[in-house]
C-alpha cells in the first residue's frame with residue numbers, strides 16, 4: 001500500500017480548504033490521522049498536541065536547517081534556520097532585550113504613545129478598517145523601534161519587509177525570486193553596518209555585534225523584522241475579531257480588565273497568527289502512528305494542536321476565563337519558541353485596552369463581514385469596525 005493509500009483523509013485534504021476554513025478538517029485529521037501524509041503539501045501534517053510537542057522539542061530529529069527553507073535562501077542563515085550549537089550562538093545575543101522586565105521597561109511607553117497616536121488619528125472618523133489603519137502600522141512601528149537602525153523609518157522597514165516577503169513567497173511557491181528581495185536585504189545589511197559601527201547607539205544590534213559577525217547580525221535583524229510584522233498584525237487583528245464577535249465575552253473583559261490576558265491567549269489558541277511551523281526529518285523515525293523517512297517535510301499544525309480536546313475541553317469555544325489557555329502553542333515550543341512572545345503580548349494588550357477604552361461602542365461593521373484566512377499566516381484580510389463618535 002502506498003503512503004497516499006494509507007492516509008485517505010490526508011489525500012482528500014486540499015491546501016485551499018486549510019487556508020479557507022481549516023478547523024473541521026483538522027478535527028477529523030487529529031481524531032483519525034494525527035500524523036497524516038498530505039499529497040498537496042508533499043509532506044506530513046501533525047495535528048495532535050502531544051505529537052506536535054514531540055516534533056518541536058526534538059530538533060535533532062526534526063530540524064529547521066534544510067536547504068528547502070525559503071527564508072534562509074533570501075536572508076542567509078539565522079536563528080530561525082539553524083539548530084543545535086549554531087542556533088544557540090545566533091539566538092543568545094538577542095535574548096536579554098526580550099525578557100519580560102526588559103520588554104516592559106524598554107517598550108511599554110513607546111507602544112502606549114504609538115497606540116494613542118494612531119487612535120487619535122482614527123477617532124473622529126467613526127469607522128475604519130483596523131488591520132491596515134491600526135494593527136499593521138503599530139506592528140511596523142514597534143519592530144522599527146526594536147531594531148533601532150540609524151536613519152531608518154517605519155516606511156523604509158515596511159518597504160524592505162514587503163520586498164523580502166515577496167521573494168520568500170516566490171521561492172516557497174517554487175518560482176525564481178525577483179531581484180527586489182535581495183536588493184532590500186542588501187540595504188538592510190548596510191543599515192545594520194552603519195548602526196553597529198556607531199558604538200553610542202543603544203540598538204540591540206550593537207550588543208549582538210559583540211558576539212556575531214555583521215552579516216550574521218543582519219540575517220537575524222531580517223528575521224526579527226520578518227517575524228515581528230505579519231504575525232503581530234495578525235495577533236492584534238484576530239484578538240479584536242474574537243472579542244467583537246463575542247459580545248458576552250467582551251462584556252466580561254470590560255467588567256474585569258484582568259480578563260484581557262485570557263482573551264488574548266484564547267485568540268492565540270483559536271487562530272494562531274502563524275498557523276504552522278515546518279521541520280525536516282534528519283533520519284528515519286516513528287512519530288505516533290506514522291513512519292517518517294529521512295528528508296521528509298514535517299509540518300506542525302499549531303492551529304490543530306491548539307484545539308486538541310484532550311487538553312482544551314470544548315476546544316472551539318472562545319472562553320476568556322479558560323484556565324489553561326496559556327498552554328496554547330501559537331509561539332511554538334522548544335528551542336525556536338518565539339523570541340519576542342512577551343513583546344507581542346504586551347503590544348496586543350496595550351492595543352486592545354486603548355481601543356476599547358477610547359472608541360465607545362466599538363463593534364464590527366455588518367456591511368463588511370470578516371473571517372480569518374490563510375494557510376501559513378492567518379488573519380482576516382480586512383477588519384471593518386464602527387464606533388460612536390464623541391460629540
Ligand code: HEM
Pocket residue numbers: 064079080081091142143223224225227228229231232235268272273274277278330331332333335336337338339340341343344
Ligand atoms: C514583535 C513581534 C515578534 C518578533 C520580533 C518575533 C521574532 C521571532 C524570532 C526572532 C523567532 C525565531 C526564534 C528562533 O528560531 O530561535 C520567532 C519564532 C517564532 N515566532 Fe515570533 N516574533 C514576534 C511575534 C510573533 C507572534 C505575534 C507570533 C504568533 C502569533 C509569533 C510566532 C512565532 C513562531 C510560531 C515562531 C517559531 C518558528 C519555528 O519554530 O519555526 N511571533 N519569532
